[in-house]
Amino acid sequence: MDSTVASTIVEVMPEGSLEQLSQHEVNRLRDAGEGEQHEMLRCCALAVLNVGGQTDDTREVLKKYQDFDVTIVQQDRGVKLALRNPPPEAFVNGRMIRGIRELLFAVLRDVVYINSEAAERGRFDLATSDGITNAVFNILRNADTLRSGEPDLVVCWGGHAISREEYEYSKLVGYELGLRELSVCTGCGGGAMKGPMKGAAIGHAKQRIKDGRYLGITEPSIIAAESPNPIVNQLVIMPDMEKRLEAFARVAHAIVIFPGGVGTAEEFLFLLGVLLDERNRELPLPVILTGPASSGEYFAQIDAFIADTLCPAARNRYRICVGNPAELADLVAIGVRDVHAFRQKHSDAYYFNWRLHLDMDFQRPFRATHASMAGLDLHRNQSSAKLAANLRKAFSGIVSGNVKDEGIRAIERHGPFQLSGDRDLMTRLDRLLSAFVAQRRMKLPGRTYQPCYRIAV
Numbered sequence: 360m361d362s363t364v365a366s367t368i369v370e371v372m373p374e375g376s377l378e379q380l381s382q383h384e385v386n387r388l389r390d391a392g393e394g395e396q397h398e399m400l401r402c403c404a405l406a407v408l409n410v411g412g413q414t415d416d417t418r419e420v421l422k423k424y425q426d427f428d429v430t431i432v433q434q435d436r437g438v439k440l441a442l443r444n445p446p447p448e449a450f451v452n453g454r455m456i457r458g459i460r461e462l463l464f465a466v467l468r469d470v471v472y473i474n475s476e477a478a479e480r481g482r483f484d485l486a487t488s489d490g491i492t493n494a495v496f497n498i499l500r501n502a503d504t505l506r507s508g509e510p511d512l513v514v515c516w517g518g519h520a521i522s523r524e525e526y527e528y529s530k531l532v533g534y535e536l537g538l539r540e541l542s543v544c545t546g547c548g549g550g551a552m553k554g555p556m557k558g559a560a561i562g563h564a565k566q567r568i569k570d571g572r573y574l575g576i577t578e579p580s581i582i583a584a585e586s587p588n589p590i591v592n593q594l595v596i597m598p599d600m601e602k603r604l605e606a607f608a609r610v611a612h613a614i615v616i617f618p619g620g621v622g623t624a625e626e627f628l629f630l631l632g633v634l635l636d637e638r639n640r641e642l643p644l645p646v647i648l649t650g651p652a653s654s655g656e657y658f659a660q661i662d663a664f665i666a667d668t669l670c671p672a673a674r675n676r677y678r679i680c681v682g683n684p685a686e687l688a689d690l691v692a693i694g695v696r697d698v699h700a701f702r703q704k705h706s707d708a709y710y711f712n713w714r715l716h717l718d719m720d721f722q723r724p725f726r727a728t729h730a731s732m733a734g735l736d737l738h739r740n741q742s743s744a745k746l747a748a749n750l751r752k753a754f755s756g757i758v759s760g761n762v763k764d765e766g767i768r769a770i771e772r773h774g775p776f777q778l779s780g781d782r783d784l785m786t787r788l789d790r791l792l793s794a795f796v797a798q799r800r801m802k803l804p805g806r807t808y809q810p811c812y813r814i815a816v
Contacts, residue, residue: 469596510612517551517617529554535688537562547575548585551617556590584762620800625754632747638716645694652682727756737780760811779815
């Protein structure tokens with residue numbers, strides 16, 4: 360048997376990753392898993408095992424399973440994991456669900472193996488832009504996510520706290536994408552991350568596609584709040600949010616954005632800031648905002664915020680298509696063909712966008728503290744790309760204060776983060792965030808939201 364249950368201990372053999380390792384590699388894995396990276400490994404493993412979890416509070420998950428632990432067990436033929444008190448939802452009749460077992464060893468591969476390569480061995484030069492991009496490429500390649508076939512990967516962003524109507528619409532979009540033989544990549548959680556994958560799986564089944572790709576890209580501080588949904592068949596855990604966002608931008612052949620809250624706004628501002636760089640002006644990358652007809656006002660708010668805070672020209676880098684999944688999918692397919700033609704013409708790789716230029720401002724990890732949030736430059740006397748980078752950090756900090764353990768603790772100790780800048784800019788930011796709160800996009804439905812930020816207007 361692949362896993363055996365003895366009292367509260369479950370031993371699990373590899374599935375999908377790390378089946379063949381040398382003794383040296385096993386020793387390094389075990390040492391790292393028992394050292395500083397153990398808590399990260401434990402939290403990420405718990406997130407994968409907590410299938411169907413309905414909370415976005417990291418601490419609530421950790422408290423519920425405070426007796427859970429994971430140990431790396433060395434054996435002559437490789438490595439296995441010993442799980443203490445794992446969530447029962449990950450098992451059927453005493454056996455771990457195969458897909459969960461695959462994702463569990465993807466956690467081990469990324470959190471322990473890759474991060475130890477980068478941090479302990481100094482394999483990547485994280486002080487330079489090219490070095491960071493090289494790290495992103497190598498992590499994705501090690502996870503076997505870079506495929507040499509023709510472009511087909513559609514990155515879908517959107518919130519986990521969306522309405523039922525928005526969720527059903529995201530499934531319809533995924534279905535239409537699947538019928539057009541396109542693959543889906545999301546942040547791997549629920550809501551607008553799950554819907555497109557679920558729909559695409561049905562579309563792929565109708566097209567008799569047996570190797571459909573449902574790629575989830577996450578990072579350690581967010582995965583506990585957004586456990587991988589059951590459709591994900593490839594999981595990559597990037598070291599931090601910035602490398603996660605760069606990974607999305609590098610692998611995408613098109614990007615579809617559904618309604619969401621501050622996390623989705625963070626992703627959108629990151630993307631716009633990168634695309635507003637003059638060096639990226641000629642690069643084709645279709646970006647389409649979509650949702651049911653009822654979300655028209657939501658996208659009008661986003662569109663107005665971009666035009667009023669960045670520049671009207673920023674709106675040229677995306678389009679809005681609401682209420683028509685088939686039309687949306689046709690637009691995406693046309694855009695993917697344009698990307699294909701461009702990369703073919705320039706002899707570019709289909710699987711990784713090397714030509715995309717990113718400044719260090721978009722690559723350097725931003726740690727949300729009261730000092731760093733208060734120190735953000737939220738003024739208009741800078742380029743649109745720079746302002747987008749700083750607004751992205753503001754939204755990132757709010758995400759941290761909402762769902763990440765470190766951010767939640769900081770808010771409890773010192774009160775809300777303070778944001779300040781140009782009066783008009785702050786007014787528009789406050790208006791957008793207030794709309795997110797009113798639309799219940801900050802937390803899962805049923806939870807009372809207490810803002811983790813205060814804006815000086």
